[in-house]
Amino acid sequence: MTQLRVVLIKPSKYGIDGSVERFKKGYLPNATLYHIASLTPERIGNVKVVVHIVDEYVWTDLSYLQWLHHDSNVITLLALVGVQSHQFHRALDLAAYARHNGILHCIIGGPHPMTCDTTSLQGRGVSFALAEAELIWYQILEDALAGELRPVYGADHRWAEQLPNVVINPPKPEELARYRAPLLGLYPVRGCPYQCNYCSVIKISGRQVRSPSIESTLESLRRAKRAGVKLIMYVSDNFNKFPEVRELLHAMIDERLNLQFFCQCDTQVASDPELIELLARARCYEMFVGVESFNRKTLKEAGKYHNHPRQYADIIQLCNVAGIRPHFSNIIGFPGDDEEDIQHHLEILKTVHPKVASFFILTPIPGTEQYDTYRKAGWITELNLDRFDATCLTWQHPHLTAKQLEDLLYHCYVKYHAYVLRAGGLSDDDRGIALFNRYAAASRMHPMAGGIDPLRLDTLIDYAALRRSVYDIDLAPLPDNLVLSGYDESLNRRVRWKAKFPVDIVST
Numbered sequence: 275m276t277q278l279r280v281v282l283i284k285p286s287k288y289g290i291d292g293s294v295e296r297f298k299k300g301y302l303p304n305a306t307l308y309h310i311a312s313l314t315p316e317r318i319g320n321v322k323v324v325v326h327i328v329d330e331y332v333w334t335d336l337s338y339l340q341w342l343h344h345d346s347n348v349i350t351l352l353a354l355v356g357v358q359s360h361q362f363h364r365a366l367d368l369a370a371y372a373r374h375n376g377i378l379h380c381i382i383g384g385p386h387p388m389t390c391d392t393t394s395l396q397g398r399g400v401s402f403a404l405a406e407a408e409l410i411w412y413q414i415l416e417d418a419l420a421g422e423l424r425p426v427y428g429a430d431h432r433w434a435e436q437l438p439n440v441v442i443n444p445p446k447p448e449e450l451a452r453y454r455a456p457l458l459g460l461y462p463v464r465g466c467p468y469q470c471n472y473c474s475v476i477k478i479s480g481r482q483v484r485s486p487s488i489e490s491t492l493e494s495l496r497r498a499k500r501a502g503v504k505l506i507m508y509v510s511d512n513f514n515k516f517p518e519v520r521e522l523l524h525a526m527i528d529e530r531l532n533l534q535f536f537c538q539c540d541t542q543v544a545s546d547p548e549l550i551e552l553l554a555r556a557r558c559y560e561m562f563v564g565v566e567s568f569n570r571k572t573l574k575e576a577g578k579y580h581n582h583p584r585q586y587a588d589i590i591q592l593c594n595v596a597g598i599r600p601h602f603s604n605i606i607g608f609p610g611d612d613e614e615d616i617q618h619h620l621e622i623l624k625t626v627h628p629k630v631a632s633f634f635i636l637t638p639i640p641g642t643e644q645y646d647t648y649r650k651a652g653w654i655t656e657l658n659l660d661r662f663d664a665t666c667l668t669w670q671h672p673h674l675t676a677k678q679l680e681d682l683l684y685h686c687y688v689k690y691h692a693y694v695l696r697a698g699g700l701s702d703d704d705r706g707i708a709l710f711n712r713y714a715a716a717s718r719m720h721p722m723a724g725g726i727d728p729l730r731l732d733t734l735i736d737y738a739a740l741r742r743s744v745y746d747i748d749l750a751p752l753p754d755n756l757v758l759s760g761y762d763e764s765l766n767r768r769v770r771w772k773a774k775f776p777v778d779i780v781s782t
C-alpha cells in the first residue's frame with residue numbers, strides 16, 4: 275500500500291425541508307479544513323499522504339462522494355472536521371455512507387464531539403475526536419495506516435498546553451473561487467477568559483489564552499498573500515485579549531503585508547482607543563463585537579459581566595474614526611425578552627448605528643452551561659440537533675412562540691439594514707453588505723448560513739436508512755455535556771488574564 279488518502283470534510287447541515295444546505299457561492303472558506311490539512315504531513319514513513327479538502331456548503335455536485343468508496347490502491351481516512359451541533363447528524367450520515375461503501379477509518383471531530391457526550395454512538399465503526407487536532411491528529415493518521423482507529427481519541431486531555439507553531443497552507447485558486455471573496459481564516463490565538471453561560475468557545479478552546487508564535491502566523495500570512503488571498507479573517511474570539519496582538523500588528527505593518535483583515539473583539543476594546551487605531555493601521559477592515567443586549571441585567575444573567583452598554587457607542591465612534599467597519603452581534607430571545615423588548619433593542623441599536631448588525635436567537639447550545647441548566651429545568655423542547663443553529667427557538671420561551679421569535683429575527687435584519695441604507699454615508703462595500711443582509715433576511719435565509727444562491731442536491735431521505743442501520747437511531751439523542759478531565763480543569767484554573775487585564779469581571 276503506497277498511499278494514505280485523507281478526506282477532510284466540513285459537513286453541512288440538513289435544512290428545515292430536509293435538504294443538505296449548499297450554496298453556489300460560499301460566504302467564507304472554512305478555517306478548520308485548512309488548519310487540519312496543514313497539520314497533515316506529506317509522508318508518514320515511506321507512505322505518501324494525499325489530502326482532499328471538501329467544504330460541503332459550497333460543493334455544487336456530489337463528486338466528492340467518490341472518495342468515500344473503497345479503493346484497493348489506497349488507505350482512506352475520512353475526517354469530518356469542525357463539526358458543530360447542528361452539523362452532527364450530517365457528519366454521522368457521511369461517516370455511515372463511507373462505512374457502508376467499505377471505508378474502514380472514519381472520525382468525527384470539532385465543537386460537538388469535544389463538548390458533548392457521544393458514548394451511545396461509540397463502538398459502531400465511527401471514531402470520535404474529543405481533543406484539539408494538535409494533540410491527536412498524528413496518532414489518528416498513524417493508526418489509520420496501521421489498520422485500525424480507536425473508538426475515541428483525546429478523552430483525558432482536551433487542550434494542548436502549548437500550541438505548536440503551525441503554518442497554514444492557503445486554499446488553491448480553484449478552492450478560493452467557490453467563495454464570495456478570496457479569504458483565509460486564521461486562528462492566531464484561542465481561549466477566552468470569560469464565562470458567558472451560553473457560549474461553547476470556553477468548552478472548545480478553554481479559558482486559558484494560548485497562541486502559536488507570531489512568526490508562524492506571519493508565515494501563514496505571507497503564504498496566503500503569495501497564493502492570491504486578499505482578505506484574512508482572524509477567527510479568534512477576543513483578538514484584543516491576545517497578549518501579543520500589538521507585536522503581530524506592528525509586524526504586519528512593518529512587512530507591508532497589505533492584507534486587509536477582519537477580527538472579533540470583546541466590548542472592552544472600547545477602553546483601548548490606541549489598539550483600535552493600530553488595528554486600522556495594520557489594515558483591519560471590520561471588527562465584530564458581541565454586544566448581545568443593551569440590558570445590563572440580561573447581560574449579567576448570561577454571565578456576560580464585561581459588557582457595559584454605555585460603552586457600545588464609544589466602540590462605534592472609535593471604529594468610524596479609524597476607518598474600521600463596526601459589526602455588532604445581537605442575541606434576541608433572552609428569557610426576559612418579549613416582543614416589545616426586542617423592538618426596543620432594535621431602536622437603540624439604530625441610535626448607536628453600527629454599519630453591520632447580526633442577530634441570533636438565544637440557543638442553549640449542547641455542551642454549554644446554559645444548555646445544562648435549561649435541560650435540567652426541562653425547558654428544551656427541540657429534539658433535533660439540526661435546529662440548534664441559532665435561527666430557531668429550541669426551548670420553551672416564557673413570552674414568545676417559535677413563530678414570533680423567528681419572524682422577529684428576520685424582521686430585525688431587514689429593518690436594521692434598511693435603516694443603515696437610508697442613513698447613508700456608506701462605502702460601496704458597506705452598501706453591498708447591507709443590501710445582502712436585507713435581501714437574505716427578506717428571503718428568510720440567515721445571512722450567516724454559509725453562502726448565497728442555495729442549491730439542492732440531496733436530502734435526509736437519502737441517508738435515513740444508513741443512519742438507522744449504523745447507529746440504530748433516527749435522531750441522535752440530546753447529549754449530556756462532556757465533563758472536563760482533571761488535567762483540563764487545571765489548565766482552566768491557570769487563567770492568566772486577571773494579571774494582564776485588570777478588569778473586575780463582576781463589576782456592574
Ligand code: B12
Pocket residue numbers: 301302303304305306309353354355356357358359360381382383384385386388389403405406407408410411414459461472473474475478479509510511634639640641662663664722723724
Ligand atoms: C469562524 C466561526 C464562524 C464563521 C464560519 C466561517 C467558516 N466558513 O468557517 C461564521 C461567522 C460563518 C459562523 C457562523 C456560525 N457559527 Co460559528 N464560529 C466561528 C468561530 C469563531 C471559529 C471557528 C474556527 O474557524 N476555528 C478555527 C479552527 C482551526 O478551530 P476548530 O474548528 O475549533 O478546530 C479545532 C478543534 O475543534 C479540533 N477539531 C476540529 N475538527 C476536528 C476533526 C478531527 C478529526 C480532529 C482530530 C480534531 C478536530 O481541532 C482543531 C484545531 O485545534 C467559532 C468559535 C470558536 N472559537 O470555536 C464559532 C462557533 C464554531 N460557531 C458557532 C455557532 C453556533 C455558529 C452559528 C450556528 C451561529 C452563530 N452564533 O454564529 C453560525 C452557523 C453557520 C453555519 N452555517 O454553520 C458555535 C458552535 C457551537 C456548537 N457546539 O455547535 C461556536 C463554537 C461559537 C460559540 N459561540 O459557541 N461561525
Ligand code: SF4
Pocket residue numbers: 466467468469470473474475476511512540564578
Ligand atoms: S466573551 Fe465571547 S468567547 Fe468569551 S465566553 Fe463570552 S461569548 Fe464566549
